[in-house]
Amino acid sequence: MLTKTASMSQADAAYCRVEEMIVTRVLAPGQMISEKRLSDDLGCGRTPLREALQRLKLEGYVEIHASRGILVAPIDVVRQLDLLEVRRSLEDLMVRLGAERASSSEREHLRALADDLEAAGQAGDQTAYLRLNRAVHHALACVSHNDMLASTIAVIHGQSRRFWYSQVEGRGLFEQAAHLHGATLRAVADGSIEAASRHAAAFLDFLETLTRNALERRAVHARS
Structure with missing residues (x-):
């Protein structure tokens, strides 16, 4: 329903x-x-x-x-790499603007999301993590206070969530992702522009490694 x-x-x-x-x-x-x-x-x-x-x-x-x-639509690993290239620039802009522009209440909301996301990651709760991840993406886009940026990156975030859910297995990856994403949320909440940029880049490095590993597995499977 x-x-x-x-x-x-x-x-x-x-x-x-x-x-x-x-x-x-x-x-x-x-x-x-x-x-x-x-x-x-x-x-x-x-x-x-x-x-x-x-x-x-x-x-x-x-x-x-x-x-x-x-x-x-099928999941295209190569297209995911293209999305990550675009996402890097937009994500960096988003977290920098958020660290600068977020209101006090928005900063508290980001900290609460970080706590909840890390708890879901530690528990290995995929459903809770997915829904929180969506809420995190929405919150970070909103605190940029740039509607054009928010609407543009929402599509990329959605496709990234889909790819992530298709690839991730085991509690370890959820914990790692939650830790990296949580660090970005807290840096934005603290107004630390450079730290937010650095943590966002580290998270995207993690996603790129995951994507390239998937591409390599596909190549090995094709050769076998």
Whole structure:
């Protein structure tokens, strides 16, 4: 059943739910699904669902085929490296602006998110980590107080979450990621511009290593 907050439209709620289903592979890469079945599963109308699907199509999550249905887009490791190249510059700008511009209440919220994210990482709770990771991305984008930056990086963050969830295994990686991300959150909350930039770069180095390892595994598999 679709749930939404008072400030969230049905289309926004449908978008969030379907995106989460794709990221967590409830809807697997390459899977075909009908609009009717998805509407029934979510308990929402076809009109808000279609609006959500168009947004997901623009962001590269799905392909819409009039005669066949909705295709969940495959995960492209090479494309993930391209995304990380773009993300580095935008992420650096985002955390620098956030460290400079965040309000007192926003800084406290970032510290609370860091605590919660690290707790989820230590517990190896993938579902909690995923949802907190999304909240972290949203919070960091918001404290930049730059709407254009926030809307641009949101698409990249979403695709990064999807790739991350498809690759990560074991509590150790969750703990490492939570520690790196938590350090960035705390640096932004403390107003430490250079530290925020440094910690964000370290986190992206971690993601790039994960991506290149996945690419190498794919190459080995292709040769075998």
